[in-house]
Amino acid sequence: MHSRSADPRRGSAVGPGGGGSFALGQPTVRLGRRSRSQPPSSPHGGHSDPDSPAALGPAKVEHDFVQHLLDARKNAAVVVLGDLNDYQFSPALSSLRTGTSDGTGPSILTDPISTLPVDQQYTYDYEGVSEVLDHILVTQGVKDCTDQVAHVNSEYANQASDHDPQVVDLKP
Numbered sequence: 001m002h003s004r005s006a007d008p009r010r011g012s013a014v015g016p017g018g019g020g021s022f023a024l025g026q027p028t029v030r031l032g033r034r035s036r037s038q039p040p041s042s043p044h045g046g047h048s049d050p051d052s053p054a055a056l057g058p059a060k061v062e063h064d065f066v067q068h069l070l071d072a073r074k075n076a077a078v079v080v081l082g083d084l085n086d087y088q089f090s091p092a093l094s095s096l097r098t099g100t101s102d103g104t105g106p107s108i109l110t111d112p113i114s115t116l117p118v119d120q121q122y123t124y125d126y127e128g129v130s131e132v133l134d135h136i137l138v139t140q141g142v143k144d145c146t147d148q149v150a151h152v153n154s155e156y157a158n159q160a161s162d163h164d165p166q167v168v169d170l171k172p
């Protein structure tokens with residue numbers, strides 16, 4: 001996939017890892033991002049300052065870009081995915097989903113991993129604490145979305161990665 005760096009606030013192409021395609025019988029937009037690992041604020045990691053501009057800025061820009069797409073096409077199929085290096089309950093993820101760091105805005109994105117049993121909702125394990133740091137969020141334009149995590153790394157000493165891959169099935 002060809003991608004180029006661009007700021008979605010300027011109405012240009014989607015940022016690194018993003019792109020457009022034709023899937024699910026309709027135009028589909030993918031936004032991909034890998035956030036830097038943050039210095040741990042506790043023994044279990046996370047942003048040292050979850051309300052910092054470094055944490056909230058990219059999330060708000062991406063939320064506004066997705067909202068712009070939805071304003072143009074109500075049922076736009078948008079997938080935002082990546083190693084966001086933040087918990088699903090963090091202010092940055094709330095900002096990405098709702099536009100507000102406290103999560104009080106209307107949610108335009110859902111995280112299919114939340115449909116799994118609680119004991120399967122993790123993509124990373126740090127010192128025995130299971131966490132979700134990798135996210136795949138979708139708009140309502142993506143129908144029949146199912147998620148599963150392939151726990152092939154985080155539970156084992158010999159790892160190809162410290163993160164587990166997610167497998168998402170998207171049906172038209």
